[in-house]
Amino acid sequence: MVRTKRTVIERRSGVALWRQIADRMRREIGEGVLGSDGRMPPEVVLAERFGVNRHTVRTAIAALVQEGVLRAEQGRGTFVEGRKRLAYPIRRRTRFSEGLAGQSRGLAADLLDHAVEPAIADIAKALHLLPGAPVIRLETLSHADGRPVSRARSWFDAERFAGMAEAFGRTRSITASFRELGLADYLRHSTAVTARHAESGDLKDLRLSPGAIVLVTIAVNVDAQGQPVQYSETRFAADRIELHIPGGDDAVSV
Amino acid sequence: MVRTKRTVIERRSGVALWRQIADRMRREIGEGVLGSDGRMPPEVVLAERFGVNRHTVRTAIAALVQEGVLRAEQGRGTFVEGRKRLAYPIRRRTRFSEGLAGQSRGLAADLLDHAVEPAIADIAKALHLLPGAPVIRLETLSHADGRPVSRARSWFDAERFAGMAEAFGRTRSITASFRELGLADYLRHSTAVTARHAESGDLKDLRLSPGAIVLVTIAVNVDAQGQPVQYSETRFAADRIELHIPGGDDAVSV
């Protein structure tokens, strides 16, 4: 990543100074610009650098401490708890754990909720089903290094993948669950990426502070015959994950 | 895009209520949830829905009017000016104008600035040059439908593509400029995507309000022999553009 200019803190922008500073420090920590030695500059120095009062910086630091990014010790200083952003490769055939393996430990996925429901238009279309056909919805949360990195909502044809929720709850893996249900392999058909502010539910699950950004991917997986098997919307904590799209093999058109 | 729950407006979050509401309305307008008929609900209704005072909603609307997303007419109502997000496809052969052709008119790219400078480590590495080797830096701004959509910073080997700035200033196209300089074709080698709050420079160029989000892509283009020809960092206005990756993969596949 290349950075040249100095972000100016904006007043009267509807975003409190402490929040702008917190967001910026979080980013710079992720980029290694700040606290690369694990230690943050003293509050007075940061206040000077951002052109604000020391108390304002303290509020920002308190937010990052709350988030688990920083740790403050009286008399000693403030230290970095989090680490650099993980690179998440988006390829035709990539699986969560393979993608992050080697960069992090403690990979895990939790099943938060699941339900069978009628497919709304978007999902029916993506899965090549009739609107209203029963689909299984899975709400999952993925961790790396003990920190939550993504929150996903996936839909599957309830007829073809009847035991999906049960299998995922046990295996904690989509790939493994598919295999149990007779699908040996699958490919990514399409992925749309956008970004927005995290919503309150995601703030909680991903342990973010208000104003934090999520990268959102909308993806469709297909089986070897090109039949859609999974539709999903995933929210990544933008300050913990970076999506990588290698330009390798040619792609199926949309 | 699928949405189930109702985003709660967060108080004491460091983000002013009017800004949270503005951000959310901008997003819902982009998704067609709000103002799909071109008309916004009355202020009183919006205030009720968000659980805030009418004046707070008015501040949010004023920001979106300033941004060009809404237009308010006394006695008549408030109307949508902007339109849905454009899809920007990222493929092996990614071209700006081809990508957005058919979705919008008035495509244009402006050259804001250019310079020859020594390559810093990141860029030298990406372009397979020695650190400090001369590179051309181009600062460009792209529009669609008369609205700015992306702001890019690109680097090229100054030796191989000596006339790049002049050619781009004239042709307003990277593809055309490459062709003039003897490069008939190029491919996308890699793309990294992340997201963050827009910085003050981009706020101005992309005509965004503070707190707005930009999608950032770091891309490397290569020639037919695999030799890197361009390194670029592009910031897209996240509420105007959605990146589309045919045949990618994402996080649910644990």
Add this chain to the structure above:
DNA sequence: TTTAATTGTCTAGAACAATAGACAAATTAT
């Protein structure tokens, strides 16, 4: 024309954010 619906403007007070200064408490260096 009258009425209803809607945006625009004004005033005043309450809640929140930022500044300023002083000093306490803990740690490290001299």
Add this chain to the structure above:
DNA sequence: ATAATTTGTCTATTGTTCTAGACAATTAAA
């Protein structure tokens, strides 16, 4: 042991944001 450095706590003041209410101005409908 003493001094310097650094985070933690407290009080007071000022500016910004949010709420509340009233009413004007404009448009469209009855």
